[in-house]
Amino acid sequence: xxxxxxxxxxxxxxxxxxxxxxxxxxxxxxxxxxxxxxxxxxxxxxxxxxxxxxxxxxxxxxxxxxxxxxxxxxxxxxxxxxxxxxxxxxxxxxxxxxxxxxxxxxxxxxxxxxxxxxxxxxxxxxxxxxxxxxxxxxxxxxxxxxxxxxxxxxxxxxxxxxxxxxxxxxxxxxxxxxxxxxxxxxxxxxxxxxxxxxxxxxxxxxxxxxxxxxxxxxxxxxxxxxxxxxxxxxxxxxxxxxxxxxxxxxxxxxxxxxxxxxxxxxx
Numbered sequence: 001x002x003x004x005x006x007x008x009x010x011x012x013x014x015x016x017x018x019x020x021x022x023x024x025x026x027x028x029x030x031x032x033x034x035x036x037x038x039x040x041x042x043x044x045x046x047x048x049x050x051x052x053x054x055x056x057x058x059x060x061x062x063x064x065x066x067x068x069x070x071x072x073x074x075x076x077x078x079x080x081x082x083x084x085x086x087x088x089x090x091x092x093x094x095x096x097x098x099x100x101x102x103x104x105x106x107x108x109x110x111x112x113x114x115x116x117x118x119x120x121x122x123x124x125x126x127x128x129x130x131x132x133x134x135x136x137x138x139x140x141x142x143x144x145x146x147x148x149x150x151x152x153x154x155x156x157x158x159x160x161x162x163x164x165x166x167x168x169x170x171x172x173x174x175x176x177x178x179x180x181x182x183x184x185x186x187x188x189x190x191x192x193x194x195x196x197x198x199x200x201x202x203x204x205x206x207x208x209x210x211x212x213x214x215x216x217x218x219x220x221x222x223x224x225x226x227x228x229x230x231x232x233x234x235x236x237x238x239x240x241x242x243x244x245x246x247x248x249x250x251x252x253x254x255x256x257x258x259x260x261x262x263x264x265x266x267x
Contacts, residue, residue: 001198006156007116017037024044025027028173028201029167029168029171029172030168032172033075033076033080034073034157034171035175035253036165036169036172037075037076038143040073040074040146040184041072041073041074042073042077042120042166043073043076043146045161046136046147046157046158046183047143048149049145049147049148049149049152049153049154049158051146052147052148052149052150053071053073053076053097053147053148053160054071055073056069056071056093056094056097057069057070057071057098057177058071058146060094061094062258064094066097066228067098068260069097069098070097070099070100071094071096072097072098072100072145072147073145073147074091074097074100074101074102074147074176075142075146075163075165076100076102076140076141076142076143076169076226077102077136077140077141078140079136079138079139079140079141080140080172080173081138081175082136082137082138082139082140082173082175082176082178082190083175083176083177083178084121084138084139084142084177084178084179084180084253085139085142085169085170085173085176085178085179085180085191085219085241086112086139086142086179086180086182087112087142087166087181087182087186087189088102088139088141088142088143088182088183088186088226089105089109089143089144089145089152089154089182089183089185089186089215090106090143090144090145090146090147090148090149090152090154090230091146091147091148091224092105092106092108092109092148093148093152094106095108095109096109097147097148099128099129099130099132100130101127102141102142103125103127103141104125104128104129104130104132104134105127105128105129106229106265107128108128108207108226108229108232109126109253110127111124111181111227111232111239111242112227113126113127113134114228115239115242115243115245115246116136116139116246117136118243118246119135119243119246119247119249120250121134121136121137121138121139121249122134122136122139122245123135123136123137125193127147128185138253140169140173140176142165142166142169143186144162144166144185144189144190145158145159145162146162146165148248152228153202154185159185159189163189163193165168166189166190170193176213176219176246177214177219177220177252177253178219178220178221178222178249178252178253179219179220179222180224180245180249181195181206181221181222181223181224182224182225182226182227183224183225183228184206184227186226187206187221187223188206189202191204191212191219191221194218194219195214198264204232206223208223208224208225208237208241208245209222209223209224209241209244209245210223210247211248211252220252222245222249223243223252224237224242224245224250227242
């Protein structure tokens with residue numbers, strides 16, 4: 001019987017090997033998230049991105065002139081036992097590229113972590129720096145591109161170069177049941193990664209709140225508009241809309257059922 005034939009979760013590395021030729025990757029997965037993080041941080045594969053991230057780190061924004069920018073690729077972070085993987089686009093020029101952590105130190109992160117805190121996935125509503133005490137529960141955050149791109153638009157080749165890192169995170173995060181994709185590029189990338197050979201990508205569409213259910217052992221995929229400053233300031237993504245995403249995540253994880261079964265005052 002093939003992997004997953006009994007209805008169990010299909011090992012994601014098995015899925016990747018089925019289409020490794022199309023991704024051009026040897027799929028030599030590091031043995032731990034720490035080793036993967038070190039590989040990501042040391043990466044200098046894309047000359048355009050290396051030059052851009054370092055240029056920003058040298059020139060800096062006036063408000064941060066006294067700070068030393070990270071100016072290197074960013075690994076993912078969060079709960080290593082997470083059941084939910086959150087996939088964004090790329091580090092912010094003066095957010096993650098400055099602080100060294102995804103969605104940390106900019107408006108997008110403020111919007112994201114306040115929502116995660118309200119939904120019970122974060123211990124605090126903001127993320128300002130690496131040592132700010134932020135802890136995530138049941139969530140791991142990553143991105144399709146690990147370096148800040150010019151105009152926030154990574155080239156297809158740059159996304160492809162980063163794709164093995166996302167593959168390895170899936171393999172190492174063994175408890176993942178579902179993925180929340182923030183924005184169309186994240187949706188397209190994750191769809192290609194998880195569903196390309198399973199012919200589900202053609203039926204999956206991107207739209208805020210659209211859910212691609214778990215199928216044949218693959219994780220479910222929930223779409224959200226990206227919490228970029230443009231989307232939040234124009235009203236394309238409101239606080240209520242974003243909270244509804246995380247309420248749905250809690251339902252998918254069965255947390256709502258657990259809470260409803262607990263009587264007030266019970267331990």
